[in-house]
Amino acid sequence: MAFEALLAEYAARRAKALAMGGPEKLAKRKQAGQLNARERVACLVDKDSFFESGLFGTSGVYPEQADETPTDGKIAGFARINGRDVAVVVNDFTVKGASTSATNSKKIGHMKRTATERGMPLVIIGESTGARLPDAMGSRGMGLLLGNDITQFRRTRETPLATAVIGPSFGSSAWLACLADFAVMHKGATMAVSSPRLIEMALGEKADLDELGGWRMHSEVTGLVDQVVDTEQEMFDAIKRFLSYLPSHHNEAPPDAPVAAGSGEGMRDIMAILPEKRTQVYDVRKIVRCIADKDTVFELKPRFGKSALTALARLGGKSVGIIANNPLHRGGALDADACRKIVDFLVLCDSFNVPIVLLVDTPGFQIGTEAERAGAPGKIMNFMNAMTLVTVPRLSVIIRKSYGRAYVCMGGGR
Structure with missing residues (x-):
């Protein structure tokens, strides 16, 4: 059969990417009662509506890590929520802690640009250890990861941005939540500039996760999150409900809804x-x-x-x-x-x-x-x-x- 070898390679690469960080890491998440990234996509969007972008992306700084970085730790694509087109990015913590790299930063940038150009909301489910080391170190790393696109966190508010903070959310997960029109935080999550481990290494300070950036801190003191939820399903429901009040982009009116019986x-x-x-x-x-x-x-x-x-x-x-x-x-x-x-x-x-x-x-x-x-x-x-x-x-x-x-x-x- 023509192209048999290429098709076999394609199937193998696709299976590798869909397997995320591998069965052992996925099993640990399941035992802890946590959904994996692809399960989160399925819970968030309409059934069979997700079209993935960047499935074969891997580490661009260290090509030898390609086998260790399926989708480079961030699953991105287009889908529908309640029948409306959306762009979606979900962090995959089983791949290097969903740390930010040159490749997955390009994926996020593509989602942001396309959502703005096509007039659709962007939803980001954040769970990340922050910038990937040593990728972000040295002139090469800083140039590729930090200096390659200085507009990556620019916010023009042409389309709605909704984010979720779940698990450890450091670095880009925190930046995007702070930029969002709506940020919902799962109890037990932590959002901060950097992790307690890095803080201890740099400052000698032992930081408690809740005091550093727990849900009480951000819902009561900083005001950086809009709602707090107990379960992941409540998190997805909150995002869907928030988007239901808003238009897909700034050049249209918000959608109407039937008036519920008993109103008034x-x-x-x-x-x-x-x-x-x-x-x-x-x-x-x-x-x-x-x-x-x-x-x-x-x-x-x-x-x-x-x-x-x-x-x-x-x-x-x-x-x-x-x-x-x-x-x-x-x-x-x-x-x-x-x-x-x-x-x-x-x-x-x-x-x-x-x-x-x-x-x-x-x-x-x-x-x-x-x-x-x-x-x-x-x-x-x-x-x-x-x-x-x-x-x-x-x-x-x-x-x-x-x-x-x-x-x-x-x-x-x-």
Whole structure:
């Protein structure tokens, strides 16, 4: 048969690539209750929709490592999520800890460029030990890996970027999560610039994984992740739901959805939720759930900047972004974290044509030494500037009070 030898070689190389890091490493993951990279692809995308790109990629710096680096530790391709085209990158931790190399950086770059050019969201499932050593060392390594494309982490927000942080996520996994429009973190994961091992070698510091970059750190202190989940399936579901509120690219409107039965019925309960006394606190989430279509409120950064709520939701089947002061925390006074959280959300909504509804009930900005140490004046000015630059429609509803400069920041005035 013609080309028999070439076809046999192709089949062998394909089988090698699909086997990832080999049966022993895959078995260890299964015993630990962890999905492997290809199982994650299958859980994330529509059935039989994944078309892989770069299947035969291997280490480009050390060709002798080709047999040890199937797909070079990052599985990339195109697929559909709920019927919509997406680009996908999933790190394969069984291949050199999914460490970043020259070859797999090119794969990520190709996915980013194609997603932008073709107008489709990009989803990245991160789990990585960081830059591959010794590949990134010396003039050759730095030139190939670090200096070959200085735009590799440029973010233009032309298409949505959603990321997941699962397991150890150092280096590029952390960079991409910080760039994302939506980052979901699995409990037990760690996200940081570098691993505890490297920190101990460089600084002599023994770093605890949770203190270094655990889910509490990034959901409550840094605000770098938008949601935290307990299971991998919840992680995939969160990404799918986030994308359902947004268009595929910045030149189209967000998709509509059917209005769920029972939507609007909660409006009759609003006056029972809202206290008559302006000094009495309440949880604004209850009011938001009354206003939005039933079961459509998708809150972002719920553990960070708690005196403000930011959530994607639907009104009459249309995607909206909801920003609300929450008197349950600090009486609704806006601190530095709340200001930063709102600015992040304004950027998201304005980038992807999502109208904004502001529910206002605030005594103003937090004052005092704590606020100044947190850089409150700078955060307030960023907030005010961002609000003046918003181009999407916005509706501001003053529920009880709106004082001082916070009145302008929360959509007041002309």
